[in-house]
Amino acid sequence: MSGYSTSMDKKITSEQTALKGGTGARHTVVACLGGEETVLEDRPAPAPGAGEMVLELRVVGLCGTDLFKLGTGRAAPGTVLGHELVGTVLDLGQDVSGFAVGDRVVVPHHVPCGECALCRRGSETLCPVFRENLMEPGAFADTVLIKRRAVELAARRLPDHVSDAAAVFMEPAGCVLRGVHRAGLAPDGAAVVQGGGSMGLLHLLVLRAVYPELSVIVVDPVEERQATARALGATAAAGPGDAAREAVLVATNGLGADAVFETVGGSGPLEAALMLTREGGSVVLFAYSAEDARAGFDLNHVFKYERRIIGTYSAALREQEEIFGLLESGALDPSPLVTHTMPLDDFQDGVALARKRQALKVLFTPTRGAAGS
Numbered sequence: 342m343s344g345y346s347t348s349m350d351k352k353i354t355s356e357q358t359a360l361k362g363g364t365g366a367r368h369t370v371v372a373c374l375g376g377e378e379t380v381l382e383d384r385p386a387p388a389p390g391a392g393e394m395v396l397e398l399r400v401v402g403l404c405g406t407d408l409f410k411l412g413t414g415r416a417a418p419g420t421v422l423g424h425e426l427v428g429t430v431l432d433l434g435q436d437v438s439g440f441a442v443g444d445r446v447v448v449p450h451h452v453p454c455g456e457c458a459l460c461r462r463g464s465e466t467l468c469p470v471f472r473e474n475l476m477e478p479g480a481f482a483d484t485v486l487i488k489r490r491a492v493e494l495a496a497r498r499l500p501d502h503v504s505d506a507a508a509v510f511m512e513p514a515g516c517v518l519r520g521v522h523r524a525g526l527a528p529d530g531a532a533v534v535q536g537g538g539s540m541g542l543l544h545l546l547v548l549r550a551v552y553p554e555l556s557v558i559v560v561d562p563v564e565e566r567q568a569t570a571r572a573l574g575a576t577a578a579a580g581p582g583d584a585a586r587e588a589v590l591v592a593t594n595g596l597g598a599d600a601v602f603e604t605v606g607g608s609g610p611l612e613a614a615l616m617l618t619r620e621g622g623s624v625v626l627f628a629y630s631a632e633d634a635r636a637g638f639d640l641n642h643v644f645k646y647e648r649r650i651i652g653t654y655s656a657a658l659r660e661q662e663e664i665f666g667l668l669e670s671g672a673l674d675p676s677p678l679v680t681h682t683m684p685l686d687d688f689q690d691g692v693a694l695a696r697k698r699q700a701l702k703v704l705f706t707p708t709r710g711a712a713g714s
Contacts, residue, residue, distance in 0.1 A: 369708045371423070371481035371688045373416040379688055381708070387477055389434035392489030394496070396428025396446060398711070400505045400682070401480040403691055403703040404513065405540055409629050411692065421479030423705075424450035425512050427505045431484060437492060445505070448487055448496040449512040449661055450476045455494070465657035466519070481685060483711040494658060503668050506676035509704060510543065514664045514675060515656030517547045517602075520625040522660070523651050524600035529554045531593045533585070533617050536604035537561030537570050537578070539678050539702040540627065544602045547664075549574045550673040556592045560585040560617075563698070573677065581613060589617050598622055606630040611650075612638045620646040625653055678702045684709050 366386035371379050389395050402425030410416045430444045440446065452475055453460050453468035460468050475491035487496060499508050517540070526532060530552075534544045537559050548557050559570035559578045567578035579588040589598050597619030603610055606628030614624040615638055643650065656664075667673035680701045683691055685708045694700035 368483040369685065369710065370421045370478055370483070371685055373411070373418060373420045373422065375416075375418050376414045377411050377692070379411075381686065381688075384478070386484050387486035389432050389437075389486060390489075391435045392437060392492060393434040394430055394437055394440060394446075394487045394492050395432040396426065396448075396485050396487060397431040398480070398483055398485060398685075398705075398707045399427045399429055399445065400509050400704045400706055401426050402509045402513070403695055403705065405538075405629075408692065408695060421481055423480030423482070424474070424476060425509050426450070426476065426480040426485060427499070427509050428485060440492075440496070440498065445499040445508075446487075446496050447499055447508045447511050447665075448476075448491050449515070449656070450474050450480070450491070451655055452490045452495045453657060454490075455658075466655040471655070481688065481705065483685070483707045495661060497665055500669060502671075504676055506679045506682075506704065507668055507674050510675040510678075511661060511664050511668065512656065513540065514543060514547055514667075514673065515660040516653070517544050517627070518551070518660045518664055519656050520544075520602060520627055520651070520653035521547060521551060523653055524602070524623045524625050525649070526552060526555065526599050528552045530599040531556040531558070531576075531589070531596075533558045533560060533589060533598040533601040533614070534570075534575075534604065535560045535581075535601060535610055535614055536628070537563065537566030538604065538698070541602075541604040542566075542570060542573060542678055542701065543675055544604060544627070545570060545573055545575055546673060546675050546678075547667075550667050558585070558588050558592055558598070560588075569701075585613070585617060593619070600625060602627055604628050606634075608634050608636045608638075611636055615642060615648060615650075618648055621648065623649040623651055625651045627653055675702075679704055682706060 368386040372382040401423045407422045427447050430442050453465035453471045475488040477486040534541045556576040559575045562580050570578040577588045579585050600623040601614040601617050602625045603614045604627050607630050678701050682704045685705045691703040
């Protein structure tokens with residue numbers, strides 16, 4: 342398999358792979374080797390310290406951020422990516438309350454401090470400690486250590502009726518919800534989602550859960566994804582360009598969209614998004630762009646007509662809590678977005694499917710040799 346190695350072929354140094362623990366237990370992780378290449382690596386299993394817990398992997402989602410880091414080489418050799426995690430409590434450190442061994446748990450990897458100036462001003466996702474990864478070594482692993490701040494503030498036990506395939510979307514759906522709240526939508530208004538991939542369609546589902554009467558138009562060049570969007574509840578779906586403009590004008594009686602959620606990335610899609618908004622409307626940026634990407638739109642088109650361009654990066658605790666409530670109530674069920682489930686042994690196959698747009702959402706389960714598999 343291209344780009345794939347076994348741990349017999351390549352080894353990361355012990356200094357790069359060392360984890361705390363020392364219990365003698367072992368587990369397997371998907372370690373980065375630089376660029377797209379990864380390796381199945383045997384490592385010491387993590388052990389919890391005070392306030393921490395260890396989860397046995399149930400499912401972990403492959404995220405666009407994971408693909409971005411692999412594709413750009415931003416993940417240093419030895420790094421274990423993955424953060425959309427559902428697991429079973431395997432071990433608890435001292436001073437952990439509210440959880441028991443055997444509980445199913447969903448937990449995000451980023452948690453703000455809640456006390457700094459940025460947190461107090463509603464910018465929790467820009468908190469100085471927010472980007473600290475609270476999963477060790479990362480969620481593409483058979484077992485994952487969850488650090489104290491995530492255990493205390495963000496981990497949630499799952500009720501029996503919420504499936505792993507739905508719960509694994511709690512973190513990305515929270516990220517979507519933050520943009521939805523910032524967009525200035527009216528419950529009976531209209532929104533456009535540019536991009537019919539997994540995150541674009543997750544926007545559709547979150548918008549439907551929060552604003553059931555909202556008109557939602559999905560724009561994507563692939564007819565199959567347009568059909569999927571309609572099946573998931575889109576008011577309309579169309580290709581980009583003139584077709585998108587026509588669909589938006591029809592759905593809004595010529596007004597334009599209150600907000601466009603741009604999940605593609607780049608200056609071209611941004612300009613296209615601006616042209617779909619009404620006067621006073623918003624564009625919410627929800628995608629990485631190339632490092633050299635620069636916008637080149639008419640500034641007066643924004644200034645004169647009071648349009649807004651909003652960046653939204655991640656989710657704070659309140660968005661995660663709200664999404665958890667929507668999952669628990671059944672108002673939100675993203676599980677239909679899952680098209681492929683496979684063990685971590687087949688990680689490179691999952692990446693290839695996502696790269697070729699042959700998969701919407703890929704979930705990974707523990708390696709075939711894991712104790713619980």
